[in-house]
Amino acid sequence: MSHDPRHIIKAHIVTERTTQLKEANGEYVFEVDRRANKHVIKVAVEKAFKVKVEEVRTMIMPGKIKRMGRNEGKTPTWKKAVVRLKDKQTIGMFENM
16 A cells, blocks of 8 residues: 555545534544544644644544345445644645535
8 A cells, every 4th residue: 555645645534523523622534444443544644734743533434225126236434544733733725615
């Protein structure tokens, strides 16, 4: 697996809950590569956004079964990472979302 941050961090997740996490605890939520562990995610966030990471929590989000008429399919399983930053740091590009 490549240690390039662009391959590890896939997307920033913006929901009502993640916005509350950001405001209350300085935590940001990302969709990450399923093979990435906590250490690799921490290094990728620090390298990509020039911040210091205090804690990383990860979870596997199971795919859901979706139906369209008679056809049934499954969305892919993906990995989510909740990253807490040190010392009231922020990631500027996500502050106006």
